[in-house]
Amino acid sequence: MSILAPYLSALGDFIQPIMLFHVAWATLLGIFIGSLPGLTATMGVALLTTLTYSMDRDAAILVLICMYVGAIYGGSRSAILLNIPGTPASAATALDGYPLAKAGRARYAMALATAGSALGTIVGIVLLVMVAPPLAEAALKFGSFEFFWLAVFGIVISGQLTGGVSPLKGYIAGILGLMVAMVGSEGIHAHVRFSLGYDQLNGGIALISAMVGAFGFAEVLTAISQRKPDLVTHSDKSDRMLPRLVDLWRYKFTILRSGVIGTFVGIIPGVGEDIGAWASYAAAKRTSPERELFGKGSTEGLTAAETGNSAVIPGALIPALTLAVPGSAPAAVLIAALFIHGIRPGPMIMFEQPDFIYSVAAMLTFATIAIGVFGILLTKVFVLVLKVPREYLMPLVFALCVIGPYALTQRPFEIIVMVFFGITGYLLRKMNYPVAPLVLGIILGDLLDKSLRRSLILSDGDLTPFFTRPISAGFALVIFVSVVLSLRPVRRALTGLIGRAAGKAEG
Amino acid sequence: MRLDSARADQVSALVFFVLGVAMAIGGYTMDRLEVRQIHPASIPGLVPMILGVLLALCAIGLWFGARKRVDGPDPDDVSLQNLGFAGLYTVVYALGLVGRMPFELATFIFIAVFVLHFTFERLAEGLSRLAWIASATIYAAICSAAVSALFRYAFLVRLP
Numbered sequence: 001m002s003i004l005a006p007y008l009s010a011l012g013d014f015i016q017p018i019m020l021f022h023v024a025w026a027t028l029l030g031i032f033i034g035s036l037p038g039l040t041a042t043m044g045v046a047l048l049t050t051l052t053y054s055m056d057r058d059a060a061i062l063v064l065i066c067m068y069v070g071a072i073y074g075g076s077r078s079a080i081l082l083n084i085p086g087t088p089a090s091a092a093t094a095l096d097g098y099p100l101a102k103a104g105r106a107r108y109a110m111a112l113a114t115a116g117s118a119l120g121t122i123v124g125i126v127l128l129v130m131v132a133p134p135l136a137e138a139a140l141k142f143g144s145f146e147f148f149w150l151a152v153f154g155i156v157i158s159g160q161l162t163g164g165v166s167p168l169k170g171y172i173a174g175i176l177g178l179m180v181a182m183v184g185s186e187g188i189h190a191h192v193r194f195s196l197g198y199d200q201l202n203g204g205i206a207l208i209s210a211m212v213g214a215f216g217f218a219e220v221l222t223a224i225s226q227r228k229p230d231l232v233t234h235s236d237k238s239d240r241m242l243p244r245l246v247d248l249w250r251y252k253f254t255i256l257r258s259g260v261i262g263t264f265v266g267i268i269p270g271v272g273e274d275i276g277a278w279a280s281y282a283a284a285k286r287t288s289p290e291r292e293l294f295g296k297g298s299t300e301g302l303t304a305a306e307t308g309n310s311a312v313i314p315g316a317l318i319p320a321l322t323l324a325v326p327g328s329a330p331a332a333v334l335i336a337a338l339f340i341h342g343i344r345p346g347p348m349i350m351f352e353q354p355d356f357i358y359s360v361a362a363m364l365t366f367a368t369i370a371i372g373v374f375g376i377l378l379t380k381v382f383v384l385v386l387k388v389p390r391e392y393l394m395p396l397v398f399a400l401c402v403i404g405p406y407a408l409t410q411r412p413f414e415i416i417v418m419v420f421f422g423i424t425g426y427l428l429r430k431m432n433y434p435v436a437p438l439v440l441g442i443i444l445g446d447l448l449d450k451s452l453r454r455s456l457i458l459s460d461g462d463l464t465p466f467f468t469r470p471i472s473a474g475f476a477l478v479i480f481v482s483v484v485l486s487l488r489p490v491r492r493a494l495t496g497l498i499g500r501a502a503g504k505a506e507g
Numbered sequence: 508m509r510l511d512s513a514r515a516d517q518v519s520a521l522v523f524f525v526l527g528v529a530m531a532i533g534g535y536t537m538d539r540l541e542v543r544q545i546h547p548a549s550i551p552g553l554v555p556m557i558l559g560v561l562l563a564l565c566a567i568g569l570w571f572g573a574r575k576r577v578d579g580p581d582p583d584d585v586s587l588q589n590l591g592f593a594g595l596y597t598v599v600y601a602l603g604l605v606g607r608m609p610f611e612l613a614t615f616i617f618i619a620v621f622v623l624h625f626t627f628e629r630l631a632e633g634l635s636r637l638a639w640i641a642s643a644t645i646y647a648a649i650c651s652a653a654v655s656a657l658f659r660y661a662f663l664v665r666l667p
Binding site for chain 1: 510511515516519523526530533537538540543545546547548549550551552553554555558561562565566568569572585586587589590593594597598600601602605606610614617618621622625626646647650651654657658661662663664665666667
């Protein structure tokens with residue numbers, strides 16, 4: 001009851017014509033951006049943040065959350081029709097969505113993706129309102145020792161899970177992000193570091209400018225340099241625009257499991273929607289009676305992937321709101337937007353803005369309803385969107401990438417930052433470095449730096465409390481085990497051991 | 508050189524190693540603010556030093572990992588010509604045109620030339636030269652006016 005009442009009250013607050021109008025256009029724009037290969041949710045949220053400066057707080061956050069939900073869902077369109085994920089979150093969707101489209105069932109694949117995304121977000125919303133308040137309360141026990149380990153934990157886990165076959169590249173990306181955060185005036189003694197004599201760098205690097213560059217400019221370069229994909233839109237007689245309830249009921253456990261997996265993947269700092277989708281897809285494949293169909297047009301595989309990636313969104317907002325540690329790259333931009341609009345995410349949020357978590361849950365609910373309505377009604381329009389020539393779209397996106405960061409401070413320096421991060425982001429992406437740990441590093445750099453030095457002042461330079469305080473010790477142990485397990489010789493030895501044990505058991 | 512090759516990893520390992528060492532030295536030589544009698548454990552250069560050392564260690568790991576790696580087939584889905592033009596032209600617009608002329612004009616020129624360059628092949632597909640130029644310039648004028656008006660009048664930004 002204590003959860004339901006503030007949630008319903010928040011829902012009621014948003015039932016106003018202007019708010020519903022914001023929900024409609026922002027979700028639609030999000031679906032549009034997500035469905036175009038090369039434009040991602042992070043870019044959409046970062047660019048839109050620059051357009052929300054003059055909005056009031058609730059409207060601005062509502063618009064950004066609708067953009068986030070819409071873009072993650074929109075990625076499924078191009079994954080199904082072009083075999084190119086509109087956003088990385090939809091990579092697993094393409095595995096079964098595109099074969100379904102080629103078999104003449106594109107509309108049904110899109111209908112299932114809509115249902116999966118909506119249900120995944122709902123599971124995530126339920127967990128958000130249940131988990132976030134107690135987590136914020138638990139985080140009140142965190143001191144600077146624990147916050148230091150939390151920042152390290154975020155970088156290590158994000159680097160490991162997004163680094164693919166080489167966690168080392170994930171770690172390097174994370175360290176580079178932390179290094180970027182070291183530029184400018186530090187938070188304890190106000191000493192200016194690494195400004196290289198440029199006054200413009202005294203205040204540090206603005207996250208929004210860096211993100212617009214790393215995601216906006218880098219994606220313009222990626223999109224314009226790749227070959228044009230082929231659109232598959234033909235339908236056979238069995239194709240339909242609404243999901244069959246019997247199919248959804250058959251996959252009820254898959255949907256629930258994928259929703260829970262997605263949400264918990266979202267809670268892990270800096271991991272994001274793509275990992276949520278892959279983890280849900282893998283779990284569904286392991287347990288499905290039709291696992292041989294996975295990758296060849298399985299409706300269950302498609303549902304699991306879409307449920308998983310959408311459930312990450314509320315999950316990623318849990319640590320973002322309660323710890324100020326983003327669960328995904330778009331959530332990192334949202335944190336920056338929250339600060340711009342006068343909300344201080346972190347453990348104090350339940351004291352300073354006790355209803356805000358429920359407001360976010362209500363915003364997510366409206367966005368979910370919007371993707372459900374648009375997903376079913378505007379299938380044909382989204383097919384047209386995919387036909388928009390990128391030669392026309394990309395220069396407009398780039399013009400927004402230039403003026404958006406400039407508008408933040410009205411300094412031309414922000415354009416230089418955007419260009420620098422755009423080129424660096426493009427090169428890192430082409431060299432298979434994940435960008436999420438880099439972003440997380442920029443966000444967590446200040447927390448890590450201040451927490452470490454504050455802790456050392458408190459302990460008079462003694463390192464022991466970092467390993468003896470219960471929560472700190474837990475974090476330290478998890479980080480140590482994660483790093484050791486990511487080392488190639490250790491992994492090889494473990495695989496050998498498991499193989500020998502399995503051999504003995506069979507013998 | 509392919510950017511996802513082992514050779515590229517070795518080159519980047521070298522760059523990261525130099526960056527790491529530079530950061531560590533920068534942190535070590537940074538002002539320790541003794542005049543302000545701060546706690547020695549809270550010197551501003553502490554975390555940069557640690558990060559520099561960690562990056563240098565990771566770079567060494569990357570170098571040795573790349574030596575043993577064999578490259579897979581090149582996906583070859585990138586048009587270097589398109590990338591080169593887009594990369595150069597976007598930088599010219601952002602750092603050259605913007606600020607040196609009214610934003611509306613810079614954006615109009617940028618979008619029109621960008622569209623004309625990337626739709627040039629449509630002339631060979633039977634599109635008339637007039638229609639090709641008209642569609643690009645009208646589109647550029649509308650976009651430039653819309654973006655400028657949005658930021659100037661809706662967000663009250665003094666355009667560059």
